[in-house]
Structure formats: structure tokens, C-alpha cells
Amino acid sequence: MTKWTTARIPDQSGRIAIVTGANTGLGLETAKALAAKGAHVVLAVRNLQKGQGAVDWITRQVPNADLELQQLDLSSLASVRAAADELKRNHGRIDLLINNAGVMYTPKQTTEDGFELQFGTNHLGHFALTGLLLENLLAVPGSRVVTVSSIGHRVLAAIHFDDLQWERSYHRVRAYGQSKLANLLFTYELQRRLTGHQTTALAAHPGGSNTELARHLPAFEKFVAPLTQDAAIGALPTLRAATDPGALGGQYFGPDGFLEMRGYPKVVASSAQSHDADLQRRLWAVSEELTGVTFPVGAALQRA
Helix, strand or coil: CCCCCCHHHHCCCCEEEEEEEECCHHHHHHHHHHHCCCCCEEEEEHHHHHHHHHHHHHHCCCCCCEEEEEECCCCCHHHHHHHHHHHHHHHCCCEEEEEEECCCCCCEEEEECCCCCCHHHHHHHHHHHHHHHHHHHCCCCEEEEECCHHHHHHHHCCHHHHCCCCCCCCHHHHHHHHHHHHHHHHHHHHHHHHHCCCEEEEEEEECEEECCHHHHCCHHHHHHHHCECCCHHHHHHHHHHHHCCCCCCCEEECCCHHHHHHCCEECCCHHHHHCHHHHHHHHHHHHHHHHCCCCCCHHHHHHH
């Protein structure tokens, strides 16, 4: 079977795509590929100066790229709300929301709102952004929310409801695993709540990709470096989840190679824990409480 590459992305003309963390790495390559196929791409970035550098880089390679910058700091709920308000004013319809931005294996830090940095940025920030923008996605048949997880969702991963913010102790690998497991629990619960709508939720992971995200990689994991691939290939699972006409809500895409570390995108399996419906619902409730964001879908399903 022919390997899936960007050549198979359908025409994206007239579509609005928001990509978080689009100034570097996987997000940058995702934004470039979508722009090359005609999408209007919003690069939602924390640092506007770096974001402008990304716009310039894409434009040099895709001269007709239709790009827009949006300031977004996922570690600040105030920033998330301000960005969502601006995006909703500017775009009555949103076709793609790609929750790509993230931090990995960081030293212990907290967000502006007091959340552990990896959980607060990777999960809660994207949870809030998705909930605030969802009405504009629901208005578009075929719209998608794609959230980038990681093979790290299997590594020492659990949702530590008794200490979500790692206040009693901190283990940066476990904290990252919690945040990436949360990405999948969120995706599967969102897809269930979207039943009856024409918007779908999917997830993807890049395998081992050589990006800035790995700068805090522990020494014991650096042996995998020879297995990594560049960001352009690492972005393919996200792009397939976002654009493949045959992709279905609730699917999870990753590389087809050894240990899913590298290769071309296919549907892959996630951990049994990620499919625990009780865990999904519990995390959802906690996330609503922590962020103050409720979604315009699913209430009837939850009462059933």
C-alpha cells in the first residue's frame, strides 16, 4: 500500500485551520503543509516575534501562503480566553483546530494559574481553548479537533487525581505521561460528546521526532536518538488525522515503524487506560472545574 504523505492532502482552499505552537517543530511543519494546500492557517503562538519568523519561513517556501498570527499562551487561562474571543470574532467558522503545542520533561514549574506546567499547558490549556472555540467548529460540517499526544502516554503514566499538580512530589517523566494520557482521555470523551454532530475529535502522535521539545530529554532516553525522524515526517500523523477524508472520529494516528518511533502515518492503538470511560468522564469533570470552561455538547449524554 502507498505510504501516506503530504501529497495526499486534499485541497484545503476556503478552510480555516488553527495550529497551536506553530512557530517551531511539528506545528511549523503542520502549518506549512496546510498552507501549501490552500488553507488559511492561524499560527497560534506564545511569542509573536518567533511567530513572525515562522510566517516568514513558510512564506519563503509557499509564496501564496495565507497566514495569520494569533498570540496564545496556553499556560495562562486569561490568555486562552482572550485568544479564543479574538479568534471567534475573526472567524465565524473554524474547520480545523490542531492542539499541537506542548512542553516536555520540564523542571518543576507552575502556570500562571498554579497548575503543574506540563499538565496545565498540554492538557488544561488545550481543553479550555477547544471548549471556547467549539461552537465555531460545530457550525462547519466535517470540522475536526486534532490533539497531539505521545507514545509517552504509556510511560509511567497515570492520572494522579490525589495530586494532579504534583505538589507533594515531582517526577518530570511521570508528569509528562500524565499530560499525554490526558490528551487521549480528552479526545475520546470529546468524540463521545460529539455524537450526532458533524464535528469529530481525533488524536495523533509523532513518534520520536527531532524537535526543540526534546531539549529536556533525560539521559536514559537519549539512546533512542538514532531512531528519531525530522519534524516534517513527524507531523504526518497529525496532518493525516486532520485531512484524510477516510479518517474517523476517535481514531489515533502514529508512525508505522518499529515501536511507532518513526515512519508513515497509520491508525495505531493507545493504552487500555486511555479507553477507560470512567477515567475519561472523571478527568473531564475535573478539567471543567479547574478551567471554568464548559462545552456546548454532551450534557444530555451525561444525564442519560
